[in-house]
Amino acid sequence: xxxxxxxxxxxxxxxxxGIGRAAVERLCAEGVQVAVMDCDSAxxxxxxxxxxxxxxxxxxxxxxxxxxxxxxxxxxVLGGLDILFNNAGISAPxxxxxxxxxxLRRTLAVDVEGVFYCAQAAARRMKGSGSGVIINMASVSGxxxxxxxxxxxxAKAAVIALTRTLAIELxxxxxxxCISPGYVLTAMQEAEYSPDxxxxxxxxxxxGRHADPTEIxxxxxxxxxxxxxxITGSNIVIxxxxxxxxxxxx
Numbered sequence: 427x428x429x430x431x432x433x434x435x436x437x438x439x440x441x442x443x444g445i446g447r448a449a450v451e452r453l454c455a456e457g458v459q460v461a462v463m464d465c466d467s468a469x470x471x472x473x474x475x476x477x478x479x480x481x482x483x484x485x486x487x488x489x490x491x492x493x494x495x496x497x498x499x500x501x502x503v504l505g506g507l508d509i510l511f512n513n514a515g516i517s518a519p520x521x522x523x524x525x526x527x528x529x530l531r532r533t534l535a536v537d538v539e540g541v542f543y544c545a546q547a548a549a550r551r552m553k554g555s556g557s558g559v560i561i562n563m564a565s566v567s568g569x570x571x572x573x574x575x576x577x578x579x580x581a582k583a584a585v586i587a588l589t590r591t592l593a594i595e596l597x598x599x600x601x602x603x604c605i606s607p608g609y610v611l612t613a614m615q616e617a618e619y620s621p622d623x624x625x626x627x628x629x630x631x632x633x634g635r636h637a638d639p640t641e642i643x644x645x646x647x648x649x650x651x652x653x654x655x656x657i658t659g660s661n662i663v664i665x666x667x668x669x670x671x672x673x674x675x676x
Contacts, residue, residue: 430652432457435504437497439487439544440514441480442469444612445563448639449511449646450480456647458509461500463487463544465514487514487540488532497547506555509650510548512541512562515581519574519618530577537581538588545592545602552600559650560596562589562604564661566669569606582606586661593659601658603649608665611636632667 436453440446441462453460454477461481464470470484481503485496501507515537518529545560552558567575568582589604596602609615609627615636619627628635645664648654663669 428456428647428651428653431647431650433459434508434650435459435461435501435506436509436511436650437461437463437500437507437544437548438511438513439463439540441511442466442473442482444614445607445610445639445642446511446513447473448643449513450477452640452643452647453509453511453650454479456651458650459504461504463493463496463500463514486536487544488535490539490543493540493543494547497544497551501551507548507551508555508558510544510552510558510560511646511650512544512548512560514540514544515563517575517578517614517618519578520576521574522576525576533577534581537578538584541585542588545588549592549596549600553596556599558600560592560600560602561646561649562602564589564604564606566606566608566663566665569661569663569669589661590659597658601655603654603657603659604661605642605645605649606661606663606665607637607642608663608668609636610639610642612639630668631665632670635666637664637666 436458438446438450441450442464450460463483463485465486467484470482474482483496485492562585564585565582567579568586593602
């Protein structure tokens with residue numbers, strides 16, 4: 427158990443599946459009151475049924491007005507806000523020369539604008555209480571040139587830069603960090619790669635496997651807790667050594 431999490435109030439975006447769902451479960455186990463924002467209506471209904479103690483709001487994070495309304499609703503229910511895990515994101519691979527404008531705009535709207543809107547809404551509420559932690563979801567894709575993911579790579583690089591800026595502007599009251607996972611075994615990942623592709627990817631990772639979502643969730647819990655009071659403005663890489671060799675993993 428992490429020190430100082432019990433009784434805290436958290437929002438997790440994109441929390442109905444994958445890394446987000448793992449983070450919801452971990453935070454709940456730590457005694458945190460959790461609310462989830464997700465655009466997947468069916469996923470929201472499933473989460474409500476399986477974890478009735480979690481407040482669930484269906485919202486598209488790329489809609490600034492909807493985000494503001496959702497944070498108002500959630501903070502009224504929870505009675506405040508201490509933690510934001512800014513996790514919602516999308517990815518749709520295309521070769522650069524074939525990348526549709528609509529896909530580019532949608533990726534940037536969710537993965538950059540959505541992170542911005544949620545961080546801004548959360549920070550405004552946290553500043554009132556004098557403390558809080560914002561954890562943004564980046565990726566090693568924002569650090570390396572991953573072919574086929576020009577829009578996603580650019581979006582995640584923007585999240586890393588945004589995190590550093592917010593950490594400076596919002597200090598000392600708030601801490602802002604981001605995490606950059608490598609390959610994580612989620613439904614989104616499995617949908618994009620064949621079993622042969624997955625095996626080839628694992629062979630290029632020094633630890634020889636994808637991360638489990640619970641391993642990312644453990645890092646989220648640590649960064650949100652009182653165990654990490656001096657960590658802000660950092661991009662924490664959790665990739666099994668994938669980026670240690672620079673371009674070797676490509």
